[in-house]
Amino acid sequence: xxxxxxxxxxxxxLDYQNAQGDQTxxxxxxxxxxxxxxxxxxxxxxxxxxAAAKETKDIPVLFTAVTDPAGxxxxxxxxxxGGNVTGTTDLHPEAISxxxxxxxxxxxxxxxxxxxxxxxxxxxxxxxxKAEESLTKLGLSVVKAPVTNSSEVKQAAESLxxxxxxxxxxxxxxxxxxxxxxxxxxxxxxxxxxxxxxxSVKNGGVASFGFEYFDLGYTTGKMAVEILKDGKKxxxxxxxxxxxxxxxxxxxxxxxxxxxxTDAMKQxxxxxxxxx
Numbered sequence: 476x477x478x479x480x481x482x483x484x485x486x487x488x489l490d491y492q493n494a495q496g497d498q499t500x501x502x503x504x505x506x507x508x509x510x511x512x513x514x515x516x517x518x519x520x521x522x523x524x525x526a527a528a529k530e531t532k533d534i535p536v537l538f539t540a541v542t543d544p545a546g547x548x549x550x551x552x553x554x555x556x557g558g559n560v561t562g563t564t565d566l567h568p569e570a571i572s573x574x575x576x577x578x579x580x581x582x583x584x585x586x587x588x589x590x591x592x593x594x595x596x597x598x599x600x601x602x603x604x605k606a607e608e609s610l611t612k613l614g615l616s617v618v619k620a621p622v623t624n625s626s627e628v629k630q631a632a633e634s635l636x637x638x639x640x641x642x643x644x645x646x647x648x649x650x651x652x653x654x655x656x657x658x659x660x661x662x663x664x665x666x667x668x669x670x671x672x673x674x675s676v677k678n679g680g681v682a683s684f685g686f687e688y689f690d691l692g693y694t695t696g697k698m699a700v701e702i703l704k705d706g707k708k709x710x711x712x713x714x715x716x717x718x719x720x721x722x723x724x725x726x727x728x729x730x731x732x733x734x735x736x737t738d739a740m741k742q743x744x745x746x747x748x749x750x751x
Contacts, residue, residue: 476696476699476700479696479697479700479704480704481700490508490511490513492504492507492508494522494523494526496648498522498526501522501523501526502526502529502530504523504526505523505526505527505529505530505531506530508527508530508531508534509527509530509531509534513534514534514535514703515534515535515536515537515699515702515703516531516534516535516536516537517536517537517538517539517695517699518536518537518538518539518541518562519538519539519540520540520541520648521538521541521542521543521547521596521597521598524536524538524541524547524549524560524562525547525548525549528548528549528558528559528560531559532558532559533559534559535559535560535702535708535709536559536560536561536562536709537560537561537562537695537698537699537702537709538560538561538562538563539562539563539565539691539692539695540563540564540565540688540691541562541563541564541565541598542564542565542566542597542598542599542601542602542646543564543566543597543598543600543601544556544562544564544714546597546600546601547597547598549562550562550714553713553714553715553716554713554714555710555713556709556710556712556713556714557710558709558710559708559709559710560709561698561709561710561712561713561714562695562698562714562715563691563694563695563698563714563715563716563717564714564715564716564717565646565672565688565691565717566598566601566602566605566646566716567684567685567686567716567717567720568716569684569720570671570683570684570685570720571602571605571606571609571671571684572605572609573684573720574643574669574671574682574683574684575588575606575609575610575613575615575643576609576613577669577682577684577722578615578641578643578667578669579613579615581734581735581740582640582641582667582734584640585615585640585641586615586616586640587615587616587617587618587638587639587640588606588610588615588616588617588618588639588640588641588642588643589617589618589619589620589635589638589639589641589642589643589666590603590606590607590617590618590619590620590642590643590644590645591619591620591622591628591631591632591635591642591643591644591647591650591657592619592620592621592622592645592647592650593621593622593623593624593647593648593649593650594621595623596647596648596649598646598647598648599645599646599647599649602645602646602647602671603619603645606643606645618635618638618639620632620634620635622649622650623649624649625649625650625652625653626653628649628650628653628656628657629653629656629657629659629660632656632657632659632660632661633660635660635666636660636664636666639666640666640667641666641667641668641669642657642660642661642666642667642668642669643668643669643670643671644657644668644669644670644671644675644680645671646671646672647671651670651675654670654675654678654679654680655678655679658678658679658680658728661728661731661732662728662731662732665732665733666732666733667681667729667732667733667734668680668681668728668732669681669682669683670682670683671683671685672685672686672688673685673686673687673688673723673748674688676723676724676725676728676748676750677723677725677750679725679728680725680728681724681725681728681729681732681734682722682723682724682725682729682734683722683723684720684721684722684723685717685720685721685723686717686718686719686720686721687719690717690718690719691717694715694717694718698712698715721744721745721748722740722743722744722748723744723748723749723750724736724740724741724744724748724749724750725750725751726749726750726751727750727751728750
């Protein structure tokens with residue numbers, strides 16, 4: 476928005492509110508915005524975006540970092556959002572399938588992948604479903620280790636020892652908040668841990684096909700400009716996917732978790748996506 480001429484304190488007022496992961500807080504904040512005379516509401520993540528969409532049908536609502544906008548009831552479809560809501564998804568349609576193919580092709584005698592997930596999260600359900608579909612097509616088996624809160628993550632990871640040759644952590648708020656526990660199990664037992672986004676590669680996952688969340692936010696900001704400056708209705712602005720999809724690798728994590736990184740793999744990775 477700054478690049479489009481908006482300057483905070485001059486022609487732009489931003490009101491940041493954090494729901495702290497609490498749905499009641501999200502509803503209260505959404506109600507405040509809906510009655511507070513704002514020109515646009517931005518929700519980051521599925522639950523807060525749903526709260527905003529529920530509170531108003533008149534004020535434009537943008538979402539970002541939502542895995543399944545249609546499944547979450549935010550849009551009718553990506554191409555034709557309908558209503559007063561549109562935004563960006565953090566699930567590139569090819570990201571999960573490319574990662575599953577990478578796992579199969581990179582680990583010898585690969586048969587089974589473990590998935591740790593809290594399927595009480597809407598975004599996680601979609602993520603896990605796509606991973607299972609991809610793995611099945613590749614002839615691989617899946618062992619799921621369900622959790623309901625972050626305190627259960629370490630035990631779930633330990634339950635996969637001896638059953639799988641790799642672990643996949645989807646875009647799951649519960650599991651990612653305790654990612655260190657999964658990484659610790661992977662390191663101690665030489666089980667490579669693959670993740671759904673680049674930030675988790677930085678934090679100890681072996682690899683992912685993903686993008687920069689900054690770039691996703693920038694795309695969302697351009698959509699805000701289309702609505703606020705160009706006068707478009709959200710229904711006229713198609714929801715968008717990440718504009719890039721790149722392999723990210725963590726060499727230190729790979730060594731700790733017994734995953735062999737070849738020169739061919741390194742050649743696929745942009746310098747800024749190679750961590751060590």
